Amino acid sequence: MARMTGNSARTVGVLPGLEETGLSRLVEAGKRLFLAWFSVVLVLVAWETFARSGAVTTFLLPPFTMVVERVWADAASGDLVINLGRTLYRALFGFTVASCVGITIGILMARNAAFRWFFDPIVSVGFPMPKIGFLPIFMLWFGLYDTSKIALIIFDASFPVITATYAATLGVERYTIWSARMLGSGERNLLWEIILPAAFPGIMTGLQIALPISLIIAIVTEMIMGGPGLGGAMIAASRFADSPGVFAGILEIAVAGYFVVRGMAYLRRRLLVWHQEAEEPTTV
Amino acid sequence: MTTEALSSLPVGVEDRKTRLFAGFMRYLPLFILAALWELGSRSGLVSTLALPALSTVIVSWFDLLLPSNPFTGGGALAWIGWALSGDLVVNGADSLWRLCAGLGLAIGIGTILGIAMAWYRPFEVFINPIVQVFYPMPKSALIPVTVLWLGFGHASKILLIFIGCMLPVTLSAYNGARGTEQALVWSARSMGASRRRTLFEVVLPSALPELLNGIRTALALSFILMVSSELIVARSGLGYMIGWLGDGGVYDAMFAVVLTVAALGFAADRGYLMLMKRILSWRE
Numbered sequence: 001m002a003r004m005t006g007n008s009a010r011t012v013g014v015l016p017g018l019e020e021t022g023l024s025r026l027v028e029a030g031k032r033l034f035l036a037w038f039s040v041v042l043v044l045v046a047w048e049t050f051a052r053s054g055a056v057t058t059f060l061l062p063p064f065t066m067v068v069e070r071v072w073a074d075a076a077s078g079d080l081v082i083n084l085g086r087t088l089y090r091a092l093f094g095f096t097v098a099s100c101v102g103i104t105i106g107i108l109m110a111r112n113a114a115f116r117w118f119f120d121p122i123v124s125v126g127f128p129m130p131k132i133g134f135l136p137i138f139m140l141w142f143g144l145y146d147t148s149k150i151a152l153i154i155f156d157a158s159f160p161v162i163t164a165t166y167a168a169t170l171g172v173e174r175y176t177i178w179s180a181r182m183l184g185s186g187e188r189n190l191l192w193e194i195i196l197p198a199a200f201p202g203i204m205t206g207l208q209i210a211l212p213i214s215l216i217i218a219i220v221t222e223m224i225m226g227g228p229g230l231g232g233a234m235i236a237a238s239r240f241a242d243s244p245g246v247f248a249g250i251l252e253i254a255v256a257g258y259f260v261v262r263g264m265a266y267l268r269r270r271l272l273v274w275h276q277e278a279e280e281p282t283t284v
Numbered sequence: 285m286t287t288e289a290l291s292s293l294p295v296g297v298e299d300r301k302t303r304l305f306a307g308f309m310r311y312l313p314l315f316i317l318a319a320l321w322e323l324g325s326r327s328g329l330v331s332t333l334a335l336p337a338l339s340t341v342i343v344s345w346f347d348l349l350l351p352s353n354p355f356t357g358g359g360a361l362a363w364i365g366w367a368l369s370g371d372l373v374v375n376g377a378d379s380l381w382r383l384c385a386g387l388g389l390a391i392g393i394g395t396i397l398g399i400a401m402a403w404y405r406p407f408e409v410f411i412n413p414i415v416q417v418f419y420p421m422p423k424s425a426l427i428p429v430t431v432l433w434l435g436f437g438h439a440s441k442i443l444l445i446f447i448g449c450m451l452p453v454t455l456s457a458y459n460g461a462r463g464t465e466q467a468l469v470w471s472a473r474s475m476g477a478s479r480r481r482t483l484f485e486v487v488l489p490s491a492l493p494e495l496l497n498g499i500r501t502a503l504a505l506s507f508i509l510m511v512s513s514e515l516i517v518a519r520s521g522l523g524y525m526i527g528w529l530g531d532g533g534v535y536d537a538m539f540a541v542v543l544t545v546a547a548l549g550f551a552a553d554r555g556y557l558m559l560m561k562r563i564l565s566w567r568e
Contacts, residue, residue: 035409035413036413036416037413038413039409039410039411039413039414040413040414040417043414059432060432060433117309117313118313119313120310120313121310121311121312121313121314122313122314122317125314125550128504128549128550128552128553128554129545129546129547129549129550130504130507130508130510130511130545130546130549131546132508132511132512132515133511133515133522133523133526133541133542133545133546134542134546135515136515136526136527136529136530136538136542137530137538137539137542139530140334140530140535141334212420212422215422216422216423216424216508219422219424219425220424220512220515220516223424223427223428223512223516224512224515224516224527230425231424231425234425234428235428235516237428238428238431238432243432246428246429246432247429249425249428250425250426250429253421253422253425254418254421254425257420257421257422258417258420258421260420261419261420262420
């Protein structure tokens, strides 16, 4: 499906008579980049000048350049790679398991009445609960290391996947299923060839909600339990009143979150080229 | 049931009975889970240290809810103060106050920001990139900084909840207002409505469904932020209670508070859904 490239769609926007030279394209891209980032840069500049003006101490608000220097120092010493790797490993591992569990339960709920009867109240009660509160229970059961963190991520991130998959699978048109059945497709074939592809845009939306949740839970669990990881490093810095370290943590987490969310949006466009909802913005 | 039997009963009673039965059947799986929990820890299959029986959890919930000190007398209103002096009530009130203040500020300011973004183009060009960049950032990363700035009390939690909840509200107000049908705006204008009146009577109502959905996301987020910030640094609140009871090894009480938080989150979501349905009843 992804083999059908979007090139043809991209060139449509060029006005007739306006040649698409390398230069004009460059100018266009530069303009878009400027519009997308100038206010963010402005905020950073305001941060820098305010922090350096002497109105606040560097303990309360270290200048942006100081924070970037700190991130650089972390990267040079290798701490950044270790912490980022730890956090991403937990978040992505939990997310992957949660997706598999969530998609399975969602499809079973949509296709099987007994399953639906059992899981529907559990999901509808469990979804709106603030599951981060269960962390001390998970600590009690699974200890202080990776297991409890990943278990909580799986527990928390499964719910959006289940509800999205369930809704999307129920929404698959009955006629499509009937036609496939009439043409002699078996249950397994039906699942892989009809239901999963047809429900995929909805499932993808659920995954796009679940991934930031995984990252958030990874960071909060690390903040509470400590140890390696972006959240743990940040809380350690805050205990030593090392505010550049705290702000460096925020910056690293913000960048990680940005790339994770943007990466999912990119994946959606790539995987769903064939679908009209490929460009749907990611709103939680 | 035969028709004679049906007609012999007043219609309302029969209706209520079947509805009650349907509700019971619907939530039966939850009761089954609760029974399994009770049986599992009563039979010794699971250690009561890891999973205190549901009945002991309920008992300790009442212990936490009721005042722990004997009544010492006083004026006529002293009864009320005494009755509300249970640990759960005091900490719960603190938590809910933080949540309401933060969420209220976020809804107010977020809505204004979002509508303004959709209404004034220059504002949009400036603010939108900032919103887009900060939206994917896990806001729990700001917990150490809010504490650094505003201390251990209410203010740091309110600020955190406000920051975390504002962006979903802003984005949904913006998307909703932007999605207003241009023809409606034009008709209102052509019939002589002022710009201001158009804003309040056309744009705002048409943005309402999306805005209310955004507020629902913010509501869920506010609970997560409240619990995680209180778990990490606080001197009061439900999250603080969970951490402190867990550290002290009073697991039945800890389970009671965790379940309280979960129930509050669930009730808030359901209550909000009902409110939303009522507000949007004009749409059908």
